[in-house]
Amino acid sequence: MVLPNANPTKSYWIEAAESPLRVFRSTVDLPKETDVVIVGSGYTGAATAYWLHRFTEKNDSLPRMLMLEARDICGGATGRNGGQLRPHAYSRYPKWSGLFGPDEALNLIKHEMAHLPAFRELLDHEGIAEEVCFRLGETFDAAMTEKAWARLKNAYMTMQRDHGEDGDVIRDCRLIDNPEVAEEFTQMKSCIGAVVHPAGQVWPYKFVHALLRIVSQKGNLNLQAETPVLEVSERDADGWITVKTPRGDVQTKAVVHATNRWASHLLSDFSSLIFGCRESLASIKAPEGFIKHTGAQHWDHIVNNYHLQLPSPYNTIILGGGKSVIVHNPRNSILNDNEDRQFDGLPEFYQSWPASDVAHWPGKDPAELGRQLDEGGVWSGIESSSIDGFPFVGAVPHHDGHFIAAGFTGHGMPRILLSAAHITPLILSSLGIEFTPPALVAPYPPLPKPFHLTSDRIERLQKLDAKAKYEADMKDALESAKEPFCNTERSRPKMLR
Ligand SMILES: Cc1cc2nc3c(=O)[nH]c(=O)nc-3n(C[C@H](O)[C@H](O)[C@H](O)COP(=O)(O)OP(=O)(O)OC[C@H]3O[C@@H](n4cnc5c(N)ncnc54)[C@H](O)[C@@H]3O)c2cc1C
Structure with a gap:
């Protein structure tokens, strides 16, 4: 169980970007109640907020979103990485085909490759390709x-x-x-x-800050820097989940764990699965x-x-x-x-x-x-x-109203955008909110099977000897x-x- 280190070394991406959103808080106090709490403001959190906005804009049914970030906005891996949008186009093929067979190995590769046109389309749609040095x-x-x-x-x-x-x-x-x-x-x-x-290549921190700016301006996002989540409850009989922070508690209907390495702090099921x-x-x-x-x-x-x-x-x-x-x-x-x-x-x-x-x-x-x-x-x-080299993406088994996309194992840039698009309809369906998938996500391949979060996968992996690995x-x-x-x-x- 671990929270992000409070005093990380300074990254070029964060310091050189000089973003006005760096320690942004949309409101002085946290709201008492919301529809979705997104924990973590990296690429996963920002992409999820963006898709929630895009899936609901036609229906005019955007949920209230609250994003809670322990550090500065995008102060985790996304603000400190290599900026390479570089799919594993062939190099993992022998390993993956050995594990899952030739077709599933190709599905994994196609999902990564699809992130190149998906980035192009999204950035052109929002007019931010130059801004994020794509x-x-x-x-x-x-x-x-x-x-x-x-x-x-x-x-x-x-x-x-x-x-x-x-x-x-x-x-x-x-x-x-x-x-x-x-x-x-x-x-x-x-x-x-x-x-x-x-x-491809991109300035990941600028990309995340641009998405969050867009969703904050057009949508219903309350963004809160320097607000660590200490505990998240199960859904109670009235459908509420309580999110505890040092700045007070928030009641919500759904929680998205966009906490990557730190997921196990709030979900102990992952303490022997993500390191x-x-x-x-x-x-x-x-x-x-x-x-x-x-x-x-x-x-x-x-x-x-x-x-x-x-x-x-x-x-x-x-x-x-x-x-x-x-x-x-x-x-x-x-x-x-x-x-x-x-x-x-x-x-x-x-x-x-x-x-x-x-x-x-x-x-x-x-x-x-x-x-x-x-x-x-x-x-x-x-x-x-x-522990098995693949991220965990989906509804968290046995935790009603909890969703996760985490464990990207040093290789999230060509995986996260479409993983976040996968969990978005699951979140909206759990809230009973109407949505229309944007044309942007339609042509892309579905989530590869090894990413799916199931009870079987969790139980199987919990039996492995992580220390020995x-x-x-x-x-x-x-x-x-x-x-x-x-x-x-x-x-x-x-x-x-
Ligand atoms: C040095 C390095 C180089 C890399 N290079 C590349 C690369 O070139 N290409 C590539 O594809 N991938 C690379 N990666 C991996 C890539 O950066 C990650 O896969 C991706 O950024 C993960 O995004 P994320 O949003 O899931 O996680 P993060 O960006 O880590 O976001 C998680 C956020 O959650 C916050 N948080 C955690 N716990 C809590 C809590 N309890 N309460 C509130 N907030 C919380 C954290 O502070 C953090 O901001 C690299 C990673 C590193 C570290």
């Missing part, structure tokens, strides 16, 4: 070792074998087998090859338009870096991963909630990355951070880690730590040098 294009997985290249190629070939060269996802992916061509495309020095596929995992990112100053594509470098199945460059006037590179440093002390990452701390050695690693890894880097060595170190230059963020993950990281690519001068944390 871009669609191609991304790459660059293999930095033969081992990584074998794994990436195998994923691509397995999917092609099962679904045909012209399958509707694989058609958009391609292999670059020639190292020189791969280096030119990826701008990554010494890469062996690359797989390229469609992806925290600390990661880190940096902002780096770069010449305008220097980085052409978003992408990732891979050394093995754990060690990677990933990056994008923001458009002008920001021009900043957002660089994450740094796993060749982190694997030396996996307890600082796995099952770790210390979002108020920096990783030992990572700021220096990030600053050395452009000159060390980027072909023809014209900037300074070491690179200049986009902001002062502790003011958004380098920061930590907590990813949620679901995470101990195994730590052992795995320590194996990677022995590899030469984790033992260069810049990859060893300062205390090990």
